[in-house]
Amino acid sequence: MVVNGTDNLKSLVEMAVARHDKSVRQLAYLAQEAGHKVTYTTLNHIRGGTYKSTPGEPTLRAIAYLAGVEDSVAFTAAGQPVPGPPLADELPPGADNLSPKSRKAVVEMVRVLVDLEAGNNAERTPESNNSPTQLRAGASTGDAGSGQKTWSDNSIIEFHGAEAEKYPAPPIEQLAAHPKVKTRREQLDEHTGERDSTN
Secondary structure (H helix, E strand, O other): OOOOOOOOHHHHHHHHHHHHOOOHHHHHHHHHHOOOOOOHHHHHHHHHOOOOOOOOHHHHHHHHHHHOOOHHHHHHHOOOOOOOOOHHHHOOOOHHHOOHHHHHHHHHHHHHHHHHHOOOHHHOOHHHHHOOEEEOOOOEOOOOOOOOOOEOOOOEEEOOHHHHHOOOOOOHHHOOOOOOOOOHHHHHHHHHOHHHHHO
């Protein structure tokens, strides 16, 4: 939803100035008194078209309050997605009783999803999109110097975007683990001799 004349933050600040008949400095005080976190300098830079940062959620909510519009109008004007209700309100009962390890796992999962939906992967540079990423294989080959590992030519290559479409995945029956990479279990069995004793 975009109200006529509020298609950018600058016009929203101008609308707030006209609505309250106050200076930008006075608007900042007005917003702060209502519990919003915004500074005079932020509003002034937005109004002057010199604001270089990405406005945060508190700033956008403050501008919406001052302009007398829905929060969604300010977020849309800033080109940002409108946030939903707090995720913590939607967690099931008992979520607060999770162990620190489980809490960390939940937070990391949410962080990954936020990054994906924010399009961080799409913001890769053209060079990084066109050039495959080499991932080191788990097994080293040849003699390594002190503290160094050398890697075979069988490194895993990762393709993204249009480049990935040029290389379709092989049929599932042709997929196999890298022959030179042993699982941790295989390494332990080999070290302890259990594999030989069970055959």
